[in-house]
Amino acid sequence: MLNKIIKSNEFVIFLILVGLSLIVGIINPAFFSLSTVFDILRSSIVFFIMAFGLLPIVIAGGIDISFVAIAAVTSYSTHMLLLNRGYQGGILLYYVIACGMGLLAGLLNGVLVTRFKLPVFDVSLATFTMWYGFTLFFVGATANFDLPPGTVGYYGKFLFTLQDPLVGETGLHESILYVIAIGLFIWWFLKYTTLGRGVFAIGGNREVAVRSGFNINLIMLITFAIMGILSAIAGVTQAFLSRYFNPVIFISQPLDVLAAIILGGAAITGGRGTVIGTALGVLLIQLINRTLILTGIPVEWQRLVVGTILILFTSLPAIRDLRARRVGHTTELVQAE
Amino acid sequence: MAEEILRVEHVSKRFGGVTALDDVSLSIQKGETCCLVGENGSGKSTMIKIIAGLYTPDEGDIYIDSHHYKKLSPIESIHEGIQVIYQDFSLFPNLTVAENIAINEQLAKGKQLVNWGEINRIAREGLDKIHIDLPLDAIVSTLSTADRQLIAIIKALLANARIIIMDEPTTALTQKEVASLFKLIDDLKTRGISTLFVSHKLNEVTEIADRTVIFRNGKKVMDQDAKGLDVQTMEFYMTGRHIDTSAITFGEVQEKAQPLLKVENLHLSHGFFDISFELKHNEVLGITGLLGSGRTELALALFGELPADSGKIFVDGKEVKIKGITDAVHHGIGYVPDDRIREGLFLEQSINNNIVVSIVDRLINKLRLLNMKGKADESGRWIKKLDVKTPSGELPVKSLSGGNQQRVVLAKWLASNPKILILNGPTVGVDVGSKAEIHALIRSLAKEGISILLISDDIPELLATCHRILLMRGGRIVEEFKREETSEHQLSTELVGASGPASP
Numbered sequence: 001m002l003n004k005i006i007k008s009n010e011f012v013i014f015l016i017l018v019g020l021s022l023i024v025g026i027i028n029p030a031f032f033s034l035s036t037v038f039d040i041l042r043s044s045i046v047f048f049i050m051a052f053g054l055l056p057i058v059i060a061g062g063i064d065i066s067f068v069a070i071a072a073v074t075s076y077s078t079h080m081l082l083l084n085r086g087y088q089g090g091i092l093l094y095y096v097i098a099c100g101m102g103l104l105a106g107l108l109n110g111v112l113v114t115r116f117k118l119p120v121f122d123v124s125l126a127t128f129t130m131w132y133g134f135t136l137f138f139v140g141a142t143a144n145f146d147l148p149p150g151t152v153g154y155y156g157k158f159l160f161t162l163q164d165p166l167v168g169e170t171g172l173h174e175s176i177l178y179v180i181a182i183g184l185f186i187w188w189f190l191k192y193t194t195l196g197r198g199v200f201a202i203g204g205n206r207e208v209a210v211r212s213g214f215n216i217n218l219i220m221l222i223t224f225a226i227m228g229i230l231s232a233i234a235g236v237t238q239a240f241l242s243r244y245f246n247p248v249i250f251i252s253q254p255l256d257v258l259a260a261i262i263l264g265g266a267a268i269t270g271g272r273g274t275v276i277g278t279a280l281g282v283l284l285i286q287l288i289n290r291t292l293i294l295t296g297i298p299v300e301w302q303r304l305v306v307g308t309i310l311i312l313f314t315s316l317p318a319i320r321d322l323r324a325r326r327v328g329h330t331t332e333l334v335q336a337e
Numbered sequence: 338m339a340e341e342i343l344r345v346e347h348v349s350k351r352f353g354g355v356t357a358l359d360d361v362s363l364s365i366q367k368g369e370t371c372c373l374v375g376e377n378g379s380g381k382s383t384m385i386k387i388i389a390g391l392y393t394p395d396e397g398d399i400y401i402d403s404h405h406y407k408k409l410s411p412i413e414s415i416h417e418g419i420q421v422i423y424q425d426f427s428l429f430p431n432l433t434v435a436e437n438i439a440i441n442e443q444l445a446k447g448k449q450l451v452n453w454g455e456i457n458r459i460a461r462e463g464l465d466k467i468h469i470d471l472p473l474d475a476i477v478s479t480l481s482t483a484d485r486q487l488i489a490i491i492k493a494l495l496a497n498a499r500i501i502i503m504d505e506p507t508t509a510l511t512q513k514e515v516a517s518l519f520k521l522i523d524d525l526k527t528r529g530i531s532t533l534f535v536s537h538k539l540n541e542v543t544e545i546a547d548r549t550v551i552f553r554n555g556k557k558v559m560d561q562d563a564k565g566l567d568v569q570t571m572e573f574y575m576t577g578r579h580i581d582t583s584a585i586t587f588g589e590v591q592e593k594a595q596p597l598l599k600v601e602n603l604h605l606s607h608g609f610f611d612i613s614f615e616l617k618h619n620e621v622l623g624i625t626g627l628l629g630s631g632r633t634e635l636a637l638a639l640f641g642e643l644p645a646d647s648g649k650i651f652v653d654g655k656e657v658k659i660k661g662i663t664d665a666v667h668h669g670i671g672y673v674p675d676d677r678i679r680e681g682l683f684l685e686q687s688i689n690n691n692i693v694v695s696i697v698d699r700l701i702n703k704l705r706l707l708n709m710k711g712k713a714d715e716s717g718r719w720i721k722k723l724d725v726k727t728p729s730g731e732l733p734v735k736s737l738s739g740g741n742q743q744r745v746v747l748a749k750w751l752a753s754n755p756k757i758l759i760l761n762g763p764t765v766g767v768d769v770g771s772k773a774e775i776h777a778l779i780r781s782l783a784k785e786g787i788s789i790l791l792i793s794d795d796i797p798e799l800l801a802t803c804h805r806i807l808l809m810r811g812g813r814i815v816e817e818f819k820r821e822e823t824s825e826h827q828l829s830t831e832l833v834g835a836s837g838p839a840s841p
Contacts, residue, residue: 192451194443197436204431211427213444271431 009265028294035164044286046234048179053230056223061203061270062120067231068250069131074101075235079245090150098232106228110221187275203270340367348397357383375552376768377738390414418499426489430478435460463491483514502533576770588784591618603648608634609812621789623799626809640672641665669756681746689730692716719748740771
């Protein structure tokens with residue numbers, strides 16, 4: 001059991017996280033503080049949510065980049081709609097309306113993929129472009145800072161707060177609870193429902209999944225529905241954490257999320273992936289993005305670091321396979337000697 | 338009198354203008370091992386698919402116990418206890434042993450939630466059914482082919498199979514694994530489970546069959562007790578002609594001239610040790626040994642895919658360094674892999690494109706564009722020379738049968754004018770008739786001046802093509818046989834003897 005944990009992808013990425021934190025901390029001791037932890041977590045929240053939404057699609061063997069556009073179109077449209085009607089209330093209605101839109105947008109991808117047998121990536125490339133275009137053209141092209149009165153305090157809703165000598169009062173934002181709830185849900189969905197096992201089955205061998213009697217179309221529709229809803233939640237949450245609505249929010253970020261999932265041990269070809277790994281992958285990328293500044297490494301280097309870690313990580317299994325292949329031929333021989 | 342479970346009567350099936358099955362009847366008794374033999378295109382797979390309910394016959398009736406079906410659906414077939422184990426085993430490579438075993442039951446019961454305790458219990462029960470032990474949490478892609486096959490069999494048993502249809506089950510198994518599969522089939526028999534064993538390998542058929550059925554061109558040409566049935570008779574029924582092995586003529590080897598390829602003390606850690614041999618002009622040299630004897634590694638080393646750690650290689654008397662595939666190709670060495678589907682062919686591409694893929698630089702005109710006429714001429718020449726059976730070179734390779742696909746792989750390498758051709762298992766998965774033709778082709782290639790290194794554990798094949806045969810065991814060449822001085826019996830004894838520990 002212990003052996004298995006040590007050999008797992010999650011453990012390796014955990015070690016990298018710890019190692020990187022130590023290095024950053026040694027170079028700049030200001031890093032070792034709860035406020036840093038809170039800061040990294042806060043910046044990670046929406047990425048956790050989007051990555052959890054994308055994970056089932058990746059496990060089923062698909063690559064989607066449209067989720068960021070869905071986050072943008074749902075959050076921005078909801079806001080403009082409510083703003084025009086003079087909405088004064090709280091945040092809940094935002095989530096309800098945006099999730100409804102997200103569900104429809106996710107299903108649109110799902111229907112295109114299942115009904116017309118199109119590759120997930122192609123469809124998502126189209127809807128990615130389409131939704132950003134739709135938002136800019138029909139809904140609005142400028143950032144909007146008019147938040148309804150009922151939502152104003154949300155920015156500073158901390159689970160608990162503390163006084164930090166450097167930054168003053170800081171705390172852990174309550175939306176981390178959504179992340180935990182969503183993470184648990186996706187974990188449960190993937191591990192304990194037949195639909196979730198179907199997601200793995202499709203990613204492992206689609207043909208056999210069909211033959212075994214999995215309802216492939218239903219499973220794909222549900223994974224896209226989950227993706228759409230979670231993207232909408234991420235979009236709305238991001239807007240209230242940053243206190244403005246941005247029509248092109250996340251436009252440059254789909255690959256960060258995909259990278260986090262891959263770092264977390266998911267196979268880009270499908271069939272493999274875990275919630276814990278994905279969460280660690282998000283944390284690692286956020287850690288790199290947020291803290292390399294503290295070490296004095298220029299910002300331009302961050303991308304290079306993420307890229308290098310990705311190369312190392314994605315080539316690890318390949319190297320293992322290569323060795324296994326070479327040794328595999330001669331297993332009997334080795335026994336015979 | 339044995340109890341009859343399945344009877345197919347006067348079944349015909351046509352696809353367009355082609356008759357795949359023509360008035361064929363077949364019955365299977367309880368606990369019987371029935372072998373279904375036939376060349377590619379003889380109607381075996383059509384018959385399997387009719388029994389599995391995937392095809393509806395145009396005419397004829399199917400009786401299972403006393404139930405009469407004009408038309409059988411896949412679900413009905415499964416409910417009647419018929420299970421097909423396809424060559425890919427229908428497993429999920431990324432899931433565990435336990436889940437692969439239990440997943441069908443999970444789906445059949447329509448459960449929405451997964452109870453992992455129950456999955457493990459079902460899997461454990463399944464493994465106990467055939468008295469084997471595999472780690473329940475092992476990922477299936479890490480298992481050997483034989484273990485994967487066992488999981489497929491367990492799945493069939495858990496689905497209450499009464500007839501298990503195995504489609505070419507021994508293709509990727511070692512001899513030891515074949516032996517334990519046969520033991521398992523015998524064990525199933527004692528429990529009243531019948532097996533329909535579909536195979537090309539006639540020596541295995543003689544070993545396992547209670548009754549042998551042979552199809553040829555969509556018709557049943559033989560159906561009789563397997564006792565006393567020998568390989569020659571079966572070959573005759575399969576091909577409709579006698580394959581005369583005595584009349585084979587071998588080309589002359591240039592014994593005196595300098596050897597074309599000479600290998601001295603070649604060594605690859607975890608692969609092979611201290612390998613020395615000579616390959617002469619016009620010679621076919623066989624290299625045999627069990628899986629894991631280092632024979633494939635040796636071939637890959639000579640082809641530069643797994644470069645050797647030390648030792649010398651001479652081509653035409655000159656020492657050459659082979660550090661990669663380009664070096665090997667440069668020195669005129671070609672390699673035809675055993676897994677032609679995965680490593681040798683672009684299945685979706687046309688036959689023409691596949692044939693010329695390694696010589697495109699020769700087919701470029703002054704404008705640096707591909708000379709389309711030259712391409713068609715070149716591939717047309719090879720299609721004719723190697724007798725690839727196809728209406729057009731523009732058809733995709735996947736439209737060809739196994740034997741013809743193998744010819745395309747050969748054509749691809751021959752087009753590049755190699756001096757030395759390494760063939761790894763050239764007739765794996767090829768039917769008897771095409772096999773004899775490929776053997777004749779190998780002999781005539783050698784006569785024409787290409788020296789061939791043939792890697793195979795098919796002993797009749799070695800005897801039908803090779804001038805000399807080297808036996809590998811534990812990564813070393815342990816013995817050399819001259820064709821005239823050895824026999825099938827001696828070779829097979831020596832080959833199986835090689836499964837023991839390597840002699841020091």
